[in-house]
Amino acid sequence: MASKVQVQKVATLTGHRDSVYSLSPSAEEQVVLSAAGDGMVVAWNLQDPENGELVARVTTSVYALCYVPDRKLLLIGQNQEGLQVIDLQSKQIRKSVPLPKTAVFDIAYAAALQKVFVALGSGAICVLDGENFELQTIIRKTDQSARCLAYNQASGELAVGYSDNTIRIFDAGTLQLKHELQSHTNSVFTVVYSPDGKLLLSGGRDAHLRVWEVEKDYHERGYLIAHMYTINHITYSPDGNYFATCSMDKSIKIWDASTFKLLKVIDKVRNASHGTSVNKLFWSAHQNQLVSCSDDRTISVWDINLG
Template identity: 75%
Template sequence: MASNMQVQKITTLTGHRDCVYTLERSGEEHVFFSAAGDGMVVAWDLNNPETGELMARVSTSVYALRYIPGRNLLLVGQNQEGLQVIDLEDKKILKSVPLPKVAIFDILYIPELQKVFVAMGNGAVCVLHGDTFELQTIIRKSEKSARSLAYNPRTQELAVGYSDNIIRVYDAETLDLKHELDSHANSVFTAAYSPDGQLLLTGSRDAHLRVWEVANGYKERGYTIAHMYTINHLTYSPDGRFFATCSMDKSIKVWDAQTFKLLKVIDKVRNASHGTSVNKLFWSAHQNQLVSCSDDRTISVWDIKQVEL
């Protein structure tokens, strides 16, 4: 049955004083976090979206956040200054983890392995203990930035997208390098495994979205030129039927996860969307709302509805 996707902007959240670089879930579907070039980490409630709550302020820009479920902690990647562990209950910095003095582009927490992975601007992937957050080891396979991290629980594989245009797939437990995927022509800014673990999707500065078959030795299934410029981020819908991409071309696109058909373009002309680069997406199970953040210092909340035709 054909379906029609309807998108409506619910609200615009303001308060950040610089480009908003990242969004992260919390322990509740209706609450999420944002961080920006202003060093502010803010909690937002989709039930009462007008006012954000300041959770932490750090001295440099923040590109990456990661929520630690069960412990109500938030990991904040403070560029040049390492990792801050924030206790969300008390809004206190519990711990500062010194790391190489470079940008932190992504953070991943894998509870079953008790590991935290941190993608660094010097090409390192730092591996921290998932409980104490002590630095355990550093994976160094490139001189260029490690930009994006994705984990496949079915195969226990970690995919890392780098600025040398290569995606390297590691055994997340042993940290052995298993595959190098080198079809992209520019930095790999985003990577995500499909919810069933069968596919790896990657997006790059080359504007290409590439699809890799996990069980087939990461053979490339195909690609699409998804945007005009850099694909900054991609994320799956809570039910796994769709995924969304966002780009430096100021647009957000929604795709069918099975057919890879483009279903919807969200942009300034059609939807009063962002005026500059869209940096990150958060797709909440709370009323299926999609949240986007941008260099224009705003966060937008979108109502996404499937209407069967």
Template identity: 75%
Template sequence: MASKVHVEKLATLTGHRDSVYTLEPAGKEHLFFSAAGDGMVVAWNLLEPETGELVARVNGSVYALCHLPERNLLLIGQNNEGVQVIDLESKKILKSVPLPKVAIFDILYTPEAGKVYVALGNGGVAVLDGETFELQTIIRKTEKSARSLAYNKYTSELAVGYSDHSVQIFDVLSMELKYELASHTNSVFTVAYSPDGKLLLTGGRDAHLRVWEVGQNYTHQGYLIAHMYTINHIAYSPGGKHFATCSMDKSIKLWDAQTFKLLKVIDKVRHASHGTSVNKLFWSAHQNQLVSCSDDRTISVWDINF
């Protein structure tokens, strides 16, 4: 089965001077942003992948970005400082939103609720007004970091993965806690709803990929030992037929989203992939290209052909 998937490395993007932690889609399918431990936020174009454009530079590492395409704004999680709102046209800081002086691990915007959610290193989820970016409230259910966020537009639910090993499901408007999912045995670094909103996939430091049935009150469907070490990120393909996982074990794996069969392993030996932890993925609708970033300071662009 695995041999039917052809993977080719199209480009290696360099320029960051430290671990690249995050990738964020940028409104058009061939554009995306990256951010790294060097504090640099860079815009890339898959049509001309070799040249990145510096969008912003902050003090300290950046783990989280969030693009608001309809307003051409980029939210940057500045660790220990809060969220910076950048106007991409002028590259000026429109607003700095002070937050508790902790790491910012994820940022999510939901147009339906008109809110921005920020996952904080002190276990809080900060809720900002989506228009003014004023802080409305901080929901804190644990002392351990909130690491990852996912939004289900069909159920109006927000999933949050925490370092206390739990995943908590909130009503996106009221922020009332609806479910607590406790099966992971270590920090949950990534949560992802399937594009149809029917499944929630979760992964993290225990290397287990867990599957939850949203419509059945998040019944646990089972798990796969997906990687040797920490699962850092899960990303669905644009059509939703496949998903990819990446790991601290330096590999990227491609899966069938219906059967959960492993289709392909992308690694250094076979594909000249990353030499250290792969931190984040962006699966673009632009020619089905998969983008990965790593502690090795590079970003790779992959042609995935099923």
């Protein structure tokens, strides 16, 4: 099948001195934020991508960033230390929130509930007040890592993927456990709700992309063997018609969100893509550009023409 999707690499962003683990939107559509094992958080302007601007620097590696849009704040997950709240305009630390001394794998902000959820390497989910970032409670259903989070505003649910191969669905308001999804055969590294909130997509170390129907009590619609190795991240396009996956197999794949057909493979041989594991994706509304980051310490910017 000849795909109409055209992909062109428009920039390679360098400057991080260690694996780049996280990408995040910011206050401006054309600016994307990155964080890495070097503790640096950098802002990149996609209109002039060559020179990054240092936003913050912490003393440990950073796996997770979360942008709080209504207040132009950035939450930085500082491994072993907790959460740093940064004012993006002044670049000042507003608050440091100490958390249990372990890795911070993901952060999700639920604007409707004014809550922040933090997934920890201890298996705990920390729930913070979204206004003052005070720790409210900690929920823990397993001692294996909580790796990824997704908040569904439509259903008021929080999906959490764990290293015990399970996805747990919580009521995001009451934190009551509603479902345990146990089809994955290895750690779950990424969960994402479709923009309409009707589907949950998940992936992880078993390389399977699984699709769950939210309104049917998370009945599993099916799965694809989407990559050769671990699926690290899944993200939807701004219009919701497509999604992209990235993997430890060094590739990025673009899929049709309604048919789940594979439309494009982006890799080193065909596209001069990353040489090692691709860790995170961010699909920007700025010119529909897809941003990827990798263990190779670089960030790539891709023009995606969907034909």
